[in-house]
Every structure is written in structure tokens, then in C-alpha cells.
Amino acid sequence: MADRGDTICALSSAPGRSGIAVVRVSGPQCFEIVGRVFTPSSSGVAPDRQAALGRVFDMRSGAELDQALVTRFASPNSYTGEDVAELSVHGSPVVVSHLLDSLCAAGARLAEPGEFTLRAFLNGRMDLVQAEAVRDVIEAQTFYQLQVAGRQLAGALSLQLEPVRRELVELIAGFETAVEFVEEDLNPESRERVAARLDKVLAELSRWTRSFRRGRIVREGFSLAVAGRPNVGKSSLFNALLAEERSIVTELPGTTRDLVSESAGIEGVPVRLTDTAGLRDGGNPIERIGVDRSIRLLSDVDAILLVLDTSRAYCGEDQNLLERMRGYSCIVAFNKCDLPCAWTAEDKAEFAGKWQCEEVSALTGENVDRLRAAIRRHLFGEDAFERDGLLVTQLRHSQCLESARAALEAAAGALRGGESEEFVLADLYRGLRKLGEITGETGVEEILGAVFSRFCIGK
Numbered sequence: 502m503a504d505r506g507d508t509i510c511a512l513s514s515a516p517g518r519s520g521i522a523v524v525r526v527s528g529p530q531c532f533e534i535v536g537r538v539f540t541p542s543s544s545g546v547a548p549d550r551q552a553a554l555g556r557v558f559d560m561r562s563g564a565e566l567d568q569a570l571v572t573r574f575a576s577p578n579s580y581t582g583e584d585v586a587e588l589s590v591h592g593s594p595v596v597v598s599h600l601l602d603s604l605c606a607a608g609a610r611l612a613e614p615g616e617f618t619l620r621a622f623l624n625g626r627m628d629l630v631q632a633e634a635v636r637d638v639i640e641a642q643t644f645y646q647l648q649v650a651g652r653q654l655a656g657a658l659s660l661q662l663e664p665v666r667r668e669l670v671e672l673i674a675g676f677e678t679a680v681e682f683v684e685e686d687l688n689p690e691s692r693e694r695v696a697a698r699l700d701k702v703l704a705e706l707s708r709w710t711r712s713f714r715r716g717r718i719v720r721e722g723f724s725l726a727v728a729g730r731p732n733v734g735k736s737s738l739f740n741a742l743l744a745e746e747r748s749i750v751t752e753l754p755g756t757t758r759d760l761v762s763e764s765a766g767i768e769g770v771p772v773r774l775t776d777t778a779g780l781r782d783g784g785n786p787i788e789r790i791g792v793d794r795s796i797r798l799l800s801d802v803d804a805i806l807l808v809l810d811t812s813r814a815y816c817g818e819d820q821n822l823l824e825r826m827r828g829y830s831c832i833v834a835f836n837k838c839d840l841p842c843a844w845t846a847e848d849k850a851e852f853a854g855k856w857q858c859e860e861v862s863a864l865t866g867e868n869v870d871r872l873r874a875a876i877r878r879h880l881f882g883e884d885a886f887e888r889d890g891l892l893v894t895q896l897r898h899s900q901c902l903e904s905a906r907a908a909l910e911a912a913a914g915a916l917r918g919g920e921s922e923e924f925v926l927a928d929l930y931r932g933l934r935k936l937g938e939i940t941g942e943t944g945v946e947e948i949l950g951a952v953f954s955r956f957c958i959g960k
Contacts, residue, residue, distance in 0.1 A: 519592030572586065631656055632941075672699070738861065806876065835849060
């Protein structure tokens with residue numbers, strides 16, 4: 502881990518050319534170092550949190566670099582909890598590069614990835630859950646992702662963990678007393694009451710761990726392959742889901758011969774859509790290569806949208822497709838519902854089986870929204886999609902919760918099994934430590950590098 506006594510600097514706005522670029526400086530010598538490269542237009546130091554207009558200079562040559570606005574944030578009321586200054590200059594990569602060189606010549610060093618947020622965590626400005634949420638806010642691709650990350654940044658998970666943590670602390674205090682005063686061993690009735698309190702904690706932990714399946718998809722997005730026989734409207738439906746003309750559509754079978762991928766959002770969740778080649782036997786060598794690639798892709802995606810043309814009678818090729826897809830879990834789109842239907846209700850029921858299905862028209866857009874909802878149900882289950890509820894989105898959090906739950910289950914089992922209080926106490930402490938690892942209260946030294954190394958420079 503880098504020396505926290507250093508003063509660090511980095512570009513905190515997006516790299517590249519822009520109207521304004523913001524360079525951030527943080528550390529014990531922050532204001533002194535900035536004063537060596539910045540000369541205000543008016544005499545005196547601007548008050549805290551007020552911008553001062555002036556010029557920045559090359560520390561070594563004395564050459565003027567640019568006009569700049571400098572805003573000071575005195576410790577502890579800053580992002581990092583240290584003295585912080587932000588220099589706003591014109592967004593030229595040349596200006597930024599020379600300014601960073603000048604700051605380093607004045608005594609700063611370039612920040613490592615995530616080091617500003619790491620310092621904020623170490624200085625108590627945020628807990629580890631909130632620090633990780635900073636990265637999720639920056640990388641959000643949809644508004645819903647931003648909302649979920651924003652709740653984590655505001656401390657939603659930490660706040661909900663606190664009552665559980667307090668309950669464990671109270672139980673541990675009671676068992677410490679029992680261990681200290683042997684004559685006060687818990688009787689069977691007391692043990693059952695304590696075990697019942699643990700059961701409530703376990704139910705809450707189970708609810709959170711179950712939310713990770715949905716939370717992971719919300720945070721990372723999912724992949725969806727659009728598959729089916731040639732000329733059933735796969736590419737048209739692909740375009741309808743994207744709401745743009747991305748895949749080529751013609752009346753000729755086999756138009757899509759290779760995988761066509763595009764990113765979109767479904768129900769606020771990022772999705773990587775892939776239009777595949779029509780699945781059929783035969784065809785020319787190029788088409789067969791496309792079919793082989795499509796079949797390999799089907800095993801790697803999170804969901805498969807299987808498209809059928811119900812304006813043409815159910816036939817042996819449809820049956821062959823069904824046999825080929827039996828090993829997969831699909832969402833079925835009975836396409837071209839704007840045309841007279843040549844499939845009977847029995848045909849549709851036989852084909853779809855237990856798969857979710859919708860009748861849609863890629864041409865008119867009819868029921869495409871219902872198809873999006875079916876895709877969401879396929880991924881998240883039949884439970885209500887609670888957009889305002891807490892979601893566990895990080896694998897690290899889920900693993901800590903699972904470990905805490907295992908420890909507390911062992912404690913409850915020891916209580917009901919009549920084992921010594923020392924064994925129960927050891928399991929309670931283990932569960933408490935695992936919950937503490939989520940927010941960074943305990944045992945975090947070995948994970949800090951892994952967490953903050955994934956951040957961008959300047960955050």
C-alpha cells in the first residue's frame with residue numbers, strides 16, 4: 502500500500518480533450534505544493550471552498566501553462582478527509598500533462614488507481630461498501646444501475662447491516678458473561694430464546710444473499726442471443742429490442758451469416774444482444790460456419806430468445822429446432838402476430854412447454870414491451886421486481902454474508918445441541934467479523950489492494 506504521508510495528484514475528470522479538465526491534489530503538503538505552481542490574479546488566499554482565478558506555471562522553467570481556477574477544501578471537510586485542492590484548467594491533454602509534471606516537480610506524486618477514495622475510506626469519510634459504490638456510480642450504463650449504486654453510496658447496505666451487528670454484539674456480551682461466571686450457564690429455555698434471535702438474523706442474511714443473483718445481473722448486465730430458423734424475423738426482432746436498425750433485414754434466408762452484437766438496456770439492466778445466424782442444416786459453407794458459431798454461443802449466454810414464425814404452418818423443421826434446443830432454457834417469441842396465425846394453440850403449447858412465451862410482431866412493435874418483461878422474469882424469477890429494495894451487487898459482499906450465515910447457523914446449532922458457551926461464542930465472533938469485513942470494520946488489509954486497484958486513476 503502506498504505511503505499515506507505523500508501528497509498525490511491526478512487528473513480526476515475524463516481523459517482526452519474537453520472544455521474543462523480537473524486536476525485533484527490531496528495530502529498534507531497540498532496547499533504548499535499548489536502554491537508553488539499557481540499564482541492567483543488577486544492578492545491573498547481565497548477562502549475555503551471558493552474558487553480563485555489565476556495562472557499555473559511550469560515549476561522548472563517558469564513558463565506559463567494556462568489560466569486556472571483553484572478551489573481549496575481544508576481537512577477534514579474534503580473528499581479524502583485531507584487537505585484537497587482542485588485545479589480547473591482548459592481540457593487540453595498537453596496542459597494537463599505539463600501541469601501534473603509541474604505538481605510532481607513541486608513535491609507531489611502521481612496517484613495510484615483509486616487512491617483518493619482509498620484515503621477517504623482510511624480517513625473515515627466513507628465505509629468500504631460506499632467506497633466500492635463510487636466505482637459503480639462512475640461505471641453505471643443505465644439510470645437504474647445508477648440508482649442502485651447511489652443507494653449503496655448513500656450507505657443503504659451499511660445502515661441495514663447495523664441492527665444485525667448490534668444484535669450480535671449484544672449476544673456476544675451475554676455469552677462473555679456466561680463464560681466469565683461459570684455458575685450462570687444458560688438453561689435450555691434461555692438457549693432456545695437466544696437461538697430464536699439468531700434465526701431472525703439468519704432470515705435477514707438469507708434474504709440479502711438471495712438478492713445477489715439479481716444484483717449481480719443489475720451491476721454487470723447480461724448477454725442475450727436471438728436464435729431461430731432462417732427468415733423467421735430474428736433480425737427484425739433484434740432491431741425492435743434495440744429500437745434501431747442495427748441488423749440487416751431481407752426476405753432472403755441466411756442473410757445473417759455471422760454474429761451481430763449490440764448493447765442496449767432492458768428493464769434498466771444493460772444487455773449485450775447478439776443476432777445469430779439462422780439455425781438449419783445445409784446451406785453454403787459460409788452459412789454453415791455462421792451456424793456453428795451460433796451454436797457455440799448459445800452455451801455461453803445468460804438467456805436465449807428463440808424466435809418462431811407463426812404465419813407459416815408448424816413443420817418438421819420447427820420440431821427439429823425444438824429437439825436441438827431442449828438442453829437450453831429459452832424465452833420463446835411467436836413472431837408475426839400481425840399476420841394470420843398458422844399455428845394452433847396446441848402447437849404453441851407443445852413447442853413452448855415450460856418456457857416463457859409471448860406473441861409479438863417485430864414489424865409493428867406489438868407486445869415487444871411484454872417480451873422485455875418476459876426476459877426480465879426469465880432472469881430474475883417470478884418475484885416482483887423491487888426497484889427500491891436493497892440489492893447485494895458485489896461478489897465480495899455476498900461471500901461475506903454467506904460466511905457470516907454459516908457461522909451463525911453453527912452457533913444456533915451449538916446452542917440447541919447443548920454445547921459449551923465457548924463454542925457458541927467462537928461462532929458468533931466469526932460471524933461478526935465477516936459482517937465487519939463488508940463495511941471495512943475488521944480484517945480488511947488484505948482486500949484493500951484488490952478493491953481499489955480496479956478504480957480509475959484520479960478517483
